[in-house]
Amino acid sequence: MDLLEYQGKQLFKRHGVPVPEGMPASSVSEALEAADGLGYPVVVKAQVLIGGRGKAGGIKLAKDREDVERAASAILGMDIRGHTVHELYVEKASDIAEEYYAAVVFDRSAKAPMVMLSRQGGMDIEAVAEEDPTAIAVVHVDALVGFRDFHARRLCFEAGIAGDVRGPVGALLGKLYETFVAEDAMLVEVNPLLITGERQVVALDAKVTVDGNALYRHPETGALRNAGADDEQEAMARERGLTFVKLDGNIGILGNGAGLVMSTLDVVAQAGGEPANFLDAGGGSKAEAIVNAVEVILSNPKVDAVLFNIFGGITRCDEVAGGLVTAFGQLQPKVPFVVRLDGTNDQEGRRILADASLRGVWIEETMLGAAARVVELAGAP
Amino acid sequence: MSILVGPETRLMVSGLTGREGSFHGLNNRRYGTDLVAGVTPGKGGQDVEGVPIYDTARAAVAETGANTSMIFVPPRFAADAIFEAADAGVELIICISEGIPAHDMLRVYTHLRRGSTRLIGPNCPGVLSPGKANVGIIPAHFFSEGGVGLVSRSGTLTYQIGNELAQRGFGNSTIVGIGGDPVVGSSFIDVIERFEADPQTELIVMCGEIGGDEEERTAEYVAESVSKPVVGYIAGFTAPPGKTMGHAGAIISGSRGTAQAKAEALEAKGVRVGRTPTEVADIAAEVLGAKV
Numbered sequence: 001m002d003l004l005e006y007q008g009k010q011l012f013k014r015h016g017v018p019v020p021e022g023m024p025a026s027s028v029s030e031a032l033e034a035a036d037g038l039g040y041p042v043v044v045k046a047q048v049l050i051g052g053r054g055k056a057g058g059i060k061l062a063k064d065r066e067d068v069e070r071a072a073s074a075i076l077g078m079d080i081r082g083h084t085v086h087e088l089y090v091e092k093a094s095d096i097a098e099e100y101y102a103a104v105v106f107d108r109s110a111k112a113p114m115v116m117l118s119r120q121g122g123m124d125i126e127a128v129a130e131e132d133p134t135a136i137a138v139v140h141v142d143a144l145v146g147f148r149d150f151h152a153r154r155l156c157f158e159a160g161i162a163g164d165v166r167g168p169v170g171a172l173l174g175k176l177y178e179t180f181v182a183e184d185a186m187l188v189e190v191n192p193l194l195i196t197g198e199r200q201v202v203a204l205d206a207k208v209t210v211d212g213n214a215l216y217r218h219p220e221t222g223a224l225r226n227a228g229a230d231d232e233q234e235a236m237a238r239e240r241g242l243t244f245v246k247l248d249g250n251i252g253i254l255g256n257g258a259g260l261v262m263s264t265l266d267v268v269a270q271a272g273g274e275p276a277n278f279l280d281a282g283g284g285s286k287a288e289a290i291v292n293a294v295e296v297i298l299s300n301p302k303v304d305a306v307l308f309n310i311f312g313g314i315t316r317c318d319e320v321a322g323g324l325v326t327a328f329g330q331l332q333p334k335v336p337f338v339v340r341l342d343g344t345n346d347q348e349g350r351r352i353l354a355d356a357s358l359r360g361v362w363i364e365e366t367m368l369g370a371a372a373r374v375v376e377l378a379g380a381p
Numbered sequence: 382m383s384i385l386v387g388p389e390t391r392l393m394v395s396g397l398t399g400r401e402g403s404f405h406g407l408n409n410r411r412y413g414t415d416l417v418a419g420v421t422p423g424k425g426g427q428d429v430e431g432v433p434i435y436d437t438a439r440a441a442v443a444e445t446g447a448n449t450s451m452i453f454v455p456p457r458f459a460a461d462a463i464f465e466a467a468d469a470g471v472e473l474i475i476c477i478s479e480g481i482p483a484h485d486m487l488r489v490y491t492h493l494r495r496g497s498t499r500l501i502g503p504n505c506p507g508v509l510s511p512g513k514a515n516v517g518i519i520p521a522h523f524f525s526e527g528g529v530g531l532v533s534r535s536g537t538l539t540y541q542i543g544n545e546l547a548q549r550g551f552g553n554s555t556i557v558g559i560g561g562d563p564v565v566g567s568s569f570i571d572v573i574e575r576f577e578a579d580p581q582t583e584l585i586v587m588c589g590e591i592g593g594d595e596e597e598r599t600a601e602y603v604a605e606s607v608s609k610p611v612v613g614y615i616a617g618f619t620a621p622p623g624k625t626m627g628h629a630g631a632i633i634s635g636s637r638g639t640a641q642a643k644a645e646a647l648e649a650k651g652v653r654v655g656r657t658p659t660e661v662a663d664i665a666a667e668v669l670g671a672k673v
Contacts (some may be wrong), residue, residue: 106483108563108630109594111490126635143487184484213629214482216457245624258561258627259535259590262616266640267657269619278620280627311541313506313520343540344520367541368659 001212004047006089007224008188008206015179017172017190019203022091031072032065034090040064043094044071047087048080051124056080061093094204099192100161101125101136102173102203104180106187112140113180115147115173117155121192135159147177168201169193183221184214233277233299240292242279249274250381251374252297252306252335254290256281256315264309267367273375276303281315290323291330298333305378308339309367310349317341317349325356336360336377340370383510383555384530384575384582385473385501386414386449390514393418393441393471395462396453397429405453405477405518406432412521414514417445420465438462438469451507451516452476459503460485467498474566475516476502483629486564493566500566504628505558506536519556527552528583529665530576532569534561534590534628538616538658542588545662551669554581561628563592569599577607584610584669586661587652589643591617592631596643604650610668613647613654614661615640 003011009019023034024047035042046058053059058080060071068090078085099122107114118136120128128135137158139151152170161169172193180188189207196202215222237244243258247265251273255261258280265275277300281293297306310320321341327333339361341349350363362377364370392409396402397419407430410416416432418441425436435441438450450466452459452474459478466474481503493500501508507517512526518536523544529551533539536558543556557572559565569587576582585607589596596615603611618640620626622633633639644654653668655661 106487106563108592111487111564113487143484143491181484184482186483211483213456213480214484217482243627245621245626247619247621255537257535257537258631259533259538259588259616260541262535262590262620262626262631263538263541263614263658265619266616270656275619278624278626311537311544313537313540314518315537342544343523366659368657 001210001215002049003208003210003221003224004049004087005045005206006047008208009203011179011183011208012203012206015175015182017175017179017203018201019206020092020094022089025072025088025090026086028069028072028076031088031090032068035062035065035068038090038092041093042068043091044068044075045089045091046075046078046080046085047089048083048085050081050083053080058085094194094202095197096194097197097199098195100169100195101191102176102193103187103189103191104176104185107140110140112143113177115139115141115151115155115177117159117161117169117173119159119161125191141177147174164199165195165201172201172203184211184217185209186211233296236299237279237296240296242289242293242296243282244296245278246300247275247277249276250302250304251378252276252300252303253309254279254281254293254297254306255309256311260309260311264307264367264371267371268307268375271371271375273371273378274381276300287319287323287326290320291327294324294327294331294333298331298335302381303335304381305335305374306333306337307370307374308337309370310341310343312341312343312345316345317343318345318352321349321352325352325358328356328358333360336362338362338364338370338374338377340364340367382579382581383513384572384579385510385555385557386508386514386516387510388513389448390516391415391417391446391448392451392516393420393438393445393447393449394451394453395420395438395466397421397432398424398427398434399453402453403429406451409515409517412515414516417447438465442469442471447471449473449475449516452478452503454478456480460489463489463500464492467493467496472498474498474500475505475507476500476566477505477507477517479504481562483563486562490564490566501557502560502565504562505560505565506539508555508557510555511553517558519558523547524556525552528554528581528669530554530579530582530585531556531588532572532576532585533558533588534630535588535616538588542586542614542658542661545659546665549662549666551666554579561630563630568595570602573599573603573607573611577609582609584612584665586612586614586665588614590615590628590631591620591626591633591640592638594638597646600646600650600652603652611652612661612664612668613644613652614658615643615654
């Protein structure tokens with residue numbers, strides 16, 4: 001789960017990472033109130049979960065009330081690479097002398113936290129890594145030993161941090177690591193890490209991703225569901241406890257098990273079709289889950305046909321079939337369904353479907369046959 | 382032979398008194414697995430259809446000689462249960478639980494790496510050696526004994542491919558679900574190393590998916606250290622970047638972890654990659670058929 005900048009900074013503050021003073025605002029009047037409270041000049045920043053805000057005009061310096069009003073009205077509602085701005089962050093303007101980069105990353109390849117530091121901040125770090133990998137100092141931390149002073153010293157020396165700020169930069173890294181562990185983060189990134197004219201060290205931006213599986217330990221963070229962060233259909237699926245990802249095509253997909261559903265999308269694409277979604281109905285799919293899933297899939301008006309691809313392990317094909325019959329009764333779909341049932345109780349499942357003689361339901365024996373059939377029925381997207 | 386589980390397995394189950402734990406634990410016993418104990422704090426002295434329950438893993442191991450532990454507890458208690466089983470001295474831990482916080486798994490992984498306990502999972506369907514033992518939730522009735530070693534990040538996809546192999550008359554030495562999380566106890570390489578050493582295994586099928594770089598590393602390893610034929614499958618060619626596709630570990634980060642890159646890495650090292658589960662079974666049948 002990705003957090004907005006100001007939400008990330010709230011976590012930073014909790015763990016002593018220095019950040020500029022600021023206030024979130026969701027209207028022009030709130031922005032003015034925030035700026036008045038903070039004192040001018042301020043920076044008005046779009047709060048969206050995508051990079052490149054500055055270039056898109058989503059970050060503006062404001063030296064008085066008039067500026068704030070103009071900036072806030074311009075940025076609220078702005079579209080930044082497909083993300084609508086619903087919230088602003090009004091922050092006291094900082095005096096920028098140097099811009100560094102710092103991050104703690106959950107490195108799944110090394111299976112260890114990785115801490116990074118560079119003097120080349122304020123720009124795309126992947127571009128820095130490509131151009132001059134030696135400009136980024138990196139250490140891997142043993143998860144049971146934790147981040148130690150020597151890690152901080154090593155990073156500062158290897159990154160060539162100026163002597164007068166080595167202490168505070170090192171201390172900030174320690175607190176970033178603390179944030180990373182204590183908040184169950186997968187990523188904590190500060191770009192830029194600011195050195196002010198008075199040689200203060202401040203986190204000017206915050207990009208934080210937290211582990212959705214650990215939210216039970218962080219109820220406050222879990223409550224931060226961002227307006228506009230999710231697609232409407234994805235939000236609907238989540239409320240019903242379904243694993244769902246929206247895609248661009250016109251063929252609705254339901255399967256059981258993440259790998260099989262991914263594979264189903266691929267096979268449909270190979271047959272010339274375009275999937276409209278990923279939906280994993282999960283192990284042991286019960287009738288109610290199937291009804292819910294069908295409802296979510298059909299809520300997308302682009303869907304021209306639906307493919308059910310079930311390989312029953314724990315999931316029983318007869319229960320899936322029963323769920324589909326119930327769903328047809330309740331929802332009366334207008335688009336054709338192709339159903340492939342294999343595995344546990346597959347014959348009973350197929351018999352239930354045959355007995356119900358649902359209109360617009362095709363039963364296929366194989367995954368490839370089902371994919372070809374649904375592509376034919378859906379037609380061009 | 383087979384790998385990881387077999388006639389020598391003496392199984393204890395953390396969470397055997399739970400609904401899922403008892404259902405699958407007893408299913409495993411019906412298949413022939415030697416289920417010797419359950420562990421549930423506070424329920425020591427009870428039994429589940431004759432299987433004694435202990436309060437601690439240590440007591441279960443001491444009393445029954447359990448050498449394998451299956452973890453079937455809710456995700457927030459799972460890391461603790463893994464630590465406890467390792468502390469009690471079992472050789473193999475198979476963790477079925479899904480949804481364990483990634484930082485918990487990082488600490489578990491870092492700890493286990495220093496000892497000799499092997500972990501399979503979490504977020505996995507378990508391990509089945511057809512005809513010998515089943516530990517986990519793999520529906521055993523689809524599979525028979527044979528020469529194909531199957532290792533996969535996904536459960537149902539494994540059943541799909543295993544079933545297509547079965548329809549062509551090929552059975553399995555062992556089927557290992559390594560799990561769909563970002564940090565799992567055993568990698569493709571750990572399992573393939575055992576298949577390479579296992580006399581029953583004639584061919585290895587590895588079933589990967591988007592996210593991380595395990596498949597790329599495995600390609601290197603196979604080229605250097607594996608003499609048996611390996612056939613690959615990768616799921617997620619149509620997955621968009623930045624979206625978690627069901628499994629916590631199945632996510633393309635930026636341009637990294639794509640199915641295309643993984644398939645190419647494997648093919649570059651001479652591993653044949655099927656583009657559909659059916660094609661994987663076709664290739665495996667072709668290779669094995671040629672050997673017979």
